[in-house]
Amino acid sequence: xxxxxxxxxxxxxxxxxxxxxxxxxxxxxxxxxxxxxxxxxxxxxxxxxxxxxxxxxxxxxxxxxxxxxxxxxxxxxxxxxxxxxxxxxxxxxxxxxxxxxxxxxxxxxxxxxxxxxxxxxxxxxxxxxxxxxxxxxxxxxxxxxxxxxxxxxxxxxxxxxxxxxxxxxxxxxxxxxxxxxxxxxxxxxxxxxxxxxxxxxxxxxxxxxxxxxxxxxxxxxxxxxxxxxxxxxxxxxxxxxxxxxxxxxxxxxxxxxxxxxxxxxxxxxxxxxxxxxxxxxxxxxxxxxxxxxxxxxxxxxxxxxxxxxxxxxxxxxxxxxxxxxxxxxxxxxxxxxxxxxxxxxxxxxxxxxxxxxxxxxxxxxxxxxxxxxxxxxxxxxxxxxxxxxxxxxxxxxxxxxxxxxxxxxxxxxxxxxxxxxxxxxxxxxxxxxxxxxxxxxxxxxxxxxxxxxxxxxxxxxxxxxxxxxxxxxxxxxxxxxxxxxxxxxxxxxxxxxxxxxxxxxxxxxxxxxxx
Amino acid sequence: xxxxxxxxxxxxxxxxxxxxxxxxxxxxxxxxxxxxxxxxxxxxxxxxxxxxxxxxxxxxxxxxxxxxxxxxxxxxxxxxxxxxxxxxxxxxxxxxxxxxxxxxxxxxxxxxxxxxxxxxxxxxxxxxxxxxxxxxxxxxxxxxxxxxxxxxxxxxxxxxxxxxxxxxxxxxxxxxxxxxxxxxxxxxxxxxxxxxxxxxxxxxxxxxxxxxxxxxxxxxxxxxxxxxxxxxxxxxxxxxxxxxxxxxxxxxxxxxxxxx
Numbered sequence: 001x002x003x004x005x006x007x008x009x010x011x012x013x014x015x016x017x018x019x020x021x022x023x024x025x026x027x028x029x030x031x032x033x034x035x036x037x038x039x040x041x042x043x044x045x046x047x048x049x050x051x052x053x054x055x056x057x058x059x060x061x062x063x064x065x066x067x068x069x070x071x072x073x074x075x076x077x078x079x080x081x082x083x084x085x086x087x088x089x090x091x092x093x094x095x096x097x098x099x100x101x102x103x104x105x106x107x108x109x110x111x112x113x114x115x116x117x118x119x120x121x122x123x124x125x126x127x128x129x130x131x132x133x134x135x136x137x138x139x140x141x142x143x144x145x146x147x148x149x150x151x152x153x154x155x156x157x158x159x160x161x162x163x164x165x166x167x168x169x170x171x172x173x174x175x176x177x178x179x180x181x182x183x184x185x186x187x188x189x190x191x192x193x194x195x196x197x198x199x200x201x202x203x204x205x206x207x208x209x210x211x212x213x214x215x216x217x218x219x220x221x222x223x224x225x226x227x228x229x230x231x232x233x234x235x236x237x238x239x240x241x242x243x244x245x246x247x248x249x250x251x252x253x254x255x256x257x258x259x260x261x262x263x264x265x266x267x268x269x270x271x272x273x274x275x276x277x278x279x280x281x282x283x284x285x286x287x288x289x290x291x292x293x294x295x296x297x298x299x300x301x302x303x304x305x306x307x308x309x310x311x312x313x314x315x316x317x318x319x320x321x322x323x324x325x326x327x328x329x330x331x332x333x334x335x336x337x338x339x340x341x342x343x344x345x346x347x348x349x350x351x352x353x354x355x356x357x358x359x360x361x362x363x364x365x366x367x368x369x370x371x372x373x374x375x376x377x378x379x380x381x382x383x384x385x386x387x388x389x390x391x392x393x394x395x396x397x398x399x400x401x402x403x404x405x406x407x408x409x410x411x412x413x414x415x416x417x418x419x420x421x422x423x424x425x426x427x428x429x430x431x432x433x434x435x436x437x438x439x440x441x442x443x444x445x446x447x448x449x450x451x452x453x454x455x456x457x458x459x460x461x462x463x464x465x466x467x468x469x470x471x472x473x474x475x476x477x478x479x480x481x482x483x484x485x486x487x488x489x490x491x492x493x494x495x496x497x498x499x500x501x502x503x504x505x506x507x508x509x510x511x512x513x514x515x
Numbered sequence: 516x517x518x519x520x521x522x523x524x525x526x527x528x529x530x531x532x533x534x535x536x537x538x539x540x541x542x543x544x545x546x547x548x549x550x551x552x553x554x555x556x557x558x559x560x561x562x563x564x565x566x567x568x569x570x571x572x573x574x575x576x577x578x579x580x581x582x583x584x585x586x587x588x589x590x591x592x593x594x595x596x597x598x599x600x601x602x603x604x605x606x607x608x609x610x611x612x613x614x615x616x617x618x619x620x621x622x623x624x625x626x627x628x629x630x631x632x633x634x635x636x637x638x639x640x641x642x643x644x645x646x647x648x649x650x651x652x653x654x655x656x657x658x659x660x661x662x663x664x665x666x667x668x669x670x671x672x673x674x675x676x677x678x679x680x681x682x683x684x685x686x687x688x689x690x691x692x693x694x695x696x697x698x699x700x701x702x703x704x705x706x707x708x709x710x711x712x713x714x715x716x717x718x719x720x721x722x723x724x725x726x727x728x729x730x731x732x733x734x735x736x737x738x739x740x741x742x743x744x745x746x747x748x749x750x751x752x753x754x755x756x757x758x759x760x761x762x763x764x765x766x767x768x769x770x771x772x773x774x775x
């Protein structure tokens with residue numbers, strides 16, 4: 001059987017005239033035109049696009065397909081526009097997208113409208129032997145703009161290939177060419193000035209090895225400021241928790257860069273902004289903690305014995321109320337004059353051209369030397385500290401090691417463009433495994449502590465509900481058990497990280513140049 | 516994939532009308548549907564305006580495989596294909612009888628379609644011989660139109676005892692009342708009695724209607740030329756009963772519309 005074929009229609013193409021000419025050769029019948037609307041969705045950080053997926057809604061269904069392929073992979077009925085994965089009906093679509101979307105909200109990117117006019121080609125028995133569909137796409141709410149695309153589909157009917165072949169000849173004689181257009185996804189987004197894949201919180205900058213260290217550091221910091229600004233603009237809308245998260249990470253990275261890339265700016269400047277960013281970061285500590293709790297709601301419930309699962313609901317209701325207050329506090333804080341001024345001053349500083357005479361000891365060094373030195377130093381410290389912990393595992397030491405690992409991670413990401421990518425990525429992956437272990441340990445410790453504190457802070461009415469307290473107690477017990485398991489796993493994780501091979505690789509990448 | 520035979524050992528009971536309308540309604544729900552016209556009279560094929568011709572005739576049909584596959588025609592309706600009849604199918608009975616594993620030939624012929632279609636509906640000729648056994652062996656369910664007359668009910672009893680004798684699973688046989696004349700007292704009484712006597716009587720009836728006979732003029736399923744008519748409604752009702760009873764899972768039909 002011949003497959004469906006798509007032909008380009010030139011601008012100003014006259015559909016009626018085309019059909020009239022066709023009617024000289026073939027009997028035709030027309031069917032009512034159908035107008036449909038499509039809404040394209042993705043997350044703010046392009047989770048679907050980055051995996052070549054296109055998710056769109058039309059009528060009351062959601063459809064998933066790959067880019068440049070019109071075959072539907074999955075579809076599902078929906079009763080309201082989807083925002084979170086929890087809103088999806090159970091089924092194959094949800095299963096496929098859950099691990100991709102996770103906690104991120106879907107945003108409506110663009111709406112387009114399609115008008116398709118079907119015609120049938122008939123044989124002398126008035127049997128349909130081929131179908132033609134004229135299809136035109138417009139961006140919705142941009143009525144005056146020209147159509148996005150117009151094309152003609154030839155859809156052969158099984159068993160009547162001869163007709164399809166002759167129609168193709170007819171189209172070609174009429175000057176139509178087969179369409180090999182790029183996906184309409186791109187055209188639709190172009191119209192609303194959205195560049196797919198344009199945002200990612202990952203550090204993505206290109207440095208040159210011989211660049212002056214102060215100049216390179218400013219490039220890194222400008223990127224981080226950009227991420228802060230983009231996300232800050234969305235925190236107020238409270239679409240999902242990750243705008244705040246990305247904002248906080250950008251602040252943490254900035255503080256880390258100021259502390260770790262030493263002696264590139266005047267000490268006074270570095271000190272001032274380190275303090276400033278610490279205070280901005282602190283603003284949202286409570287909100288982020290609450291976010292983490294609420295994101296884990298289902299997980300926590302699963303940890304509880306079934307009889308107590310519903311008893312914990314009052315706690316989460318309480319946390320939700322607390323969160324909306326915390327959110328307002330953050331919004332107010334970010335708008336406060338003092339904080340607005342910090343970011344403005346920061347921007348002015350970053351955009352100032354570096355002076356010829358260095359203002360700090362390392363400012364004029366080639367950035368690669370500084371990068372190697374700092375990364376290797378950090379790495380050696382971590383290996384030393386880790387070995388001490390192996391001898392005696394203390395909570396405080398694990399906590400300190402986690403912070404050090406984070407600093408190393410940030411340094412490696414800031415300077416990634418200076419080193420061979422594959423090897424650098426490999427070392428980052430090794431580091432990540434250690435960080436995951438330390439991170440889990442820290443999360444469980446904090447969660448346990450916070451639960452203990454919360455149970456005393458809760459309003460008296462809740463404290464008098466014995467079953468709720470029982471549920472909280474049971475949860476604390478489970479978290480403590482998990483915490484011990486993670487703690488015990490440290491030795492093995494660290495030994496892997498500090499293996500002779502990894503140490504050699506670190507030396508190879510970062511030591512030779514540092515000297 | 517589900518296979519359903521519209522079958523009767525009595526002629527003129529509305530088999531083809533039921534097969535054509537049910538296959539159309541199934542396809543409308545999004546199920547990829549194939550209707551096989553096994554009747555050399557080729558009425559179903561005629562209704563779909565297709566030439567009653569199989570590639571390499573009955574010979575090719577019996578051989579199965581590619582030849583049968585190539586004979587399939589798209590109908591005027593989305594998701595609905597037709598395997599046309601051929602006059603040479605009139606000897607199918609005799610031919611099957613002479614072959615090895617003579618009672619499972621049809622099952623083998625239909626095998627290549629299992630992948631592609633959600634539902635295969637067989638429009639069967641009148642038979643109660645080796646072809647009937649082929650049909651019963653090939654399908655998951657058989658649906659027998661039953662006119663509420665004494666002779667028709669008697670023939671149905673014959674069919675059931677034939678099945679029992681030949682060790683066919685009677686529970687896959689369903690029936691519905693066809694060509695019912697509500698003005699005839701006897702029709703009404705017989706329907707009550709039959710519903711009591713037989714298992715698998717679907718609570719749905721198709722009346723005797725001129726609108727249905729007009730299928731020969733319009734050469735289309737009733738719902739196409741007389742949507743909303745009593746005839747269309749009664750087939751719709753029959754389809755929903757069939758779907759509920761024997762295809763409870765429904766389909767994940769991927770309609771070709773809504774593509775961006």
